[in-house]
Amino acid sequence: MRKVLYLIVLLSCTMAFGQKDKKITEKTVSKASIQAHLKFMSSDALKGRDTPSPELDIAAEYLRTQLELYGVKPFAEFPDYFQPVSMKKIKKPQTGTITLDSATFTIGVDYLLISGGNLEWNGEIAFLDYATTEELEKADVKGKIVVANTGDGEEQSPRAWFAMSREKRANAKEAGALGLIELYNSPQIPWQLLVNYLSRDQVILDDGIEDERDEFAGIWLNNANREASPSFANTSKLDIKMAGAGVERFVSQNVVGYVEGTDPVLKKDYVTFSAHYDHVGVGRADSTGDDIYNGTRDNAVGTVTVLEAAKNLAMYPTKRSSLFVMFCGEEKGLLGSQWFVDHSPLPLSDIVFCFNSDNGGYNNTSMATVIGLDRTTAQGLLVTAIESYGLTAGDDANYKEQGLFDRSDNVSFAKKGIPAPSFGMGVDAFDEQVLRTYHQPSDEFDTIDMDYLYTFYRAYVFAGRSIGNMKETPFWVEGDKYYEVGKELYK
Ligand SMILES: [Zn+2]
CATH class of the missing domain: 3.50.30.30 (Glucose Oxidase; domain 1)
Structure with missing residues (x-):
C-alpha cells in the first residue's frame, strides 16, 4: 500500500515537473519572433549565407546580437560570442x-x-x-x-x-x-x-x-x-x-554562448543546442531566374531552434547548464562543428548531450523527425515532448540509406562519444516534395507552414528543457556504434 502510494506521489511529481517545463516553454516561444528570425535569416540580403562570404558574417552578427539580448553569456575565451574558425579555400x-x-x-x-x-x-x-x-x-x-x-x-x-x-x-x-x-x-x-x-x-x-x-x-x-x-x-x-589556382586563407566563425544551470551538482554538465547557420550561397539560377539559395529549411529553421531555446533557457535555466553553438561551414563538409569539438571552450566530457537541428525539407506536418531517436536514453523524453504537441515522433527508418545521421553536425559530437541526435521537421520519405526545395533557390521563407513551425519549435524547446532537467544523465543505448567511445569519454 505504502509502496503504491509512493509510486503515485513519484509519478505525479514527474508529471508535474514535465508540465512545468511545458508551461515554461509556452511562456517564451512565440510565433512572431520565430517568423521574424526566419525571415531575416532567409532574406535575399544574406545571399544564401555561403562560407566564406560577407553575408555569412552579417548573419553571425545578427545571431550574436540575439544571444546577447537574451542574456546568454559568452565564454571568457570568446568574449564576443565568436569562435574563430580557420579555413582555406583551394581555388581551381x-x-x-x-x-x-x-x-x-x-x-x-x-x-x-x-x-x-x-x-x-x-x-x-x-x-x-x-x-x-x-x-x-x-x-x-x-x-x-x-x-x-x-x-x-x-x-x-x-x-x-x-x-x-x-x-x-x-x-x-x-x-x-x-x-x-x-x-x-x-x-x-x-x-x-x-x-x-x-x-x-x-x-x-x-x-x-x-x-x-x-x-x-x-x-x-x-x-x-x-x-x-x-x-x-x-x-x-x-x-x-x-x-x-591557389590557396586563400580566411577565418569564419561559430557563434557560441552558454547559460549556467541551477543545480549545484548538475550545472557542471552541459546540454548543447546546435545548428549550422551557413548554406550554399548563390549558384545556378532556376527556371524563374532566381539564383539565391535562401536555405530557409536548410538551415535557417535549425538556427532559429537554437535562438528560441536560448531565449527560453536564459530566462528559465534548467538544472543542467546549456551550451548554444551555431556552426559555419556545414555545407562544406561539417567544418564548423568539427572545429568546435577540436577546440571546445569546455572539456568535452562536460558536454553530456548535443541536441542538434538540421533540416533538408519536410513533407509531413503531423510529425517531427529525430535522426538517431532510438539511439540514446533520451528517447522517452523526446517522444513525450513531441507527442504533447500533437505530433508523432519519427526517425529516418524509411530512408536509412541516405545516411543522414552521419551527414550533419551532430556526428562531429557523436564521434567524440557525445550522445547527439538531430531534430528536424517531419520527413516520412525522401521524396519529390523534399527534393523540390532541397538545396534549391526555392527554399524560401514564404513557402513555410508557420502554424506547423510554431508547434515544431515548442516541441523542440520542451524536449530540450526536459533533457536539461532529466534525472539520469542521457547516454547512448547499449550496443550503439558510439557507446564505447562514449564510455571512454565520460569514464
Ligand atoms: Zn543542413
Whole structure:
C-alpha cells in the first residue's frame, strides 16, 4: 500500500515537473519572433549565407546580437560570442585551355580539373584506351600527357570511374607521365551536372597540418557521344595553359554562448543546442531566374531552434547548464562543428548531450523527425515532448540509406562519444516534395507552414528543457556504434 502510494506521489511529481517545463516553454516561444528570425535569416540580403562570404558574417552578427539580448553569456575565451574558425579555400584555375591542331577546349565548359593546379605545357600525348596498368607499361608515356577513356570499359558507374581515376593518375605518374586527360562519356551523370559539382572551389579547415595535395594534373574532358575522341586520336601534340589556382586563407566563425544551470551538482554538465547557420550561397539560377539559395529549411529553421531555446533557457535555466553553438561551414563538409569539438571552450566530457537541428525539407506536418531517436536514453523524453504537441515522433527508418545521421553536425559530437541526435521537421520519405526545395533557390521563407513551425519549435524547446532537467544523465543505448567511445569519454 505504502509502496503504491509512493509510486503515485513519484509519478505525479514527474508529471508535474514535465508540465512545468511545458508551461515554461509556452511562456517564451512565440510565433512572431520565430517568423521574424526566419525571415531575416532567409532574406535575399544574406545571399544564401555561403562560407566564406560577407553575408555569412552579417548573419553571425545578427545571431550574436540575439544571444546577447537574451542574456546568454559568452565564454571568457570568446568574449564576443565568436569562435574563430580557420579555413582555406583551394581555388581551381580561373582560366584554362587545352589546344590541339583541330580543337580548343575550355576549363569549366569542356573540361574539369580533378587534381593539380596551374600548368603551362606544350608537348606530346600518348593516346591509350583506358590507361590500365598493362597499357601504361607497354606504352612510352615518359614526359608525355596520357589521354584515355574514363573507367575500364566494364564498370558503368561514374562514381567508380572517379575512384579508378585516382589509381590511374598514381600509375601514370609512376610511369613518368606529366598528366592524365580522361575522356568522359556517360548518360548516368550528364556532363553539366559534373561541371556544377566539380568546378566549385573546395573549402577545408586550416588546422595547421599541411595537406599533401595531388599536384599531378588530372583532367576529365567532355566526350559526350564520343565527339572529342577523333581530335585526340588524330593529333600527337597538345598545349595546356591553366592559371589562377591557389590557396586563400580566411577565418569564419561559430557563434557560441552558454547559460549556467541551477543545480549545484548538475550545472557542471552541459546540454548543447546546435545548428549550422551557413548554406550554399548563390549558384545556378532556376527556371524563374532566381539564383539565391535562401536555405530557409536548410538551415535557417535549425538556427532559429537554437535562438528560441536560448531565449527560453536564459530566462528559465534548467538544472543542467546549456551550451548554444551555431556552426559555419556545414555545407562544406561539417567544418564548423568539427572545429568546435577540436577546440571546445569546455572539456568535452562536460558536454553530456548535443541536441542538434538540421533540416533538408519536410513533407509531413503531423510529425517531427529525430535522426538517431532510438539511439540514446533520451528517447522517452523526446517522444513525450513531441507527442504533447500533437505530433508523432519519427526517425529516418524509411530512408536509412541516405545516411543522414552521419551527414550533419551532430556526428562531429557523436564521434567524440557525445550522445547527439538531430531534430528536424517531419520527413516520412525522401521524396519529390523534399527534393523540390532541397538545396534549391526555392527554399524560401514564404513557402513555410508557420502554424506547423510554431508547434515544431515548442516541441523542440520542451524536449530540450526536459533533457536539461532529466534525472539520469542521457547516454547512448547499449550496443550503439558510439557507446564505447562514449564510455571512454565520460569514464
Ligand atoms: Zn543542413
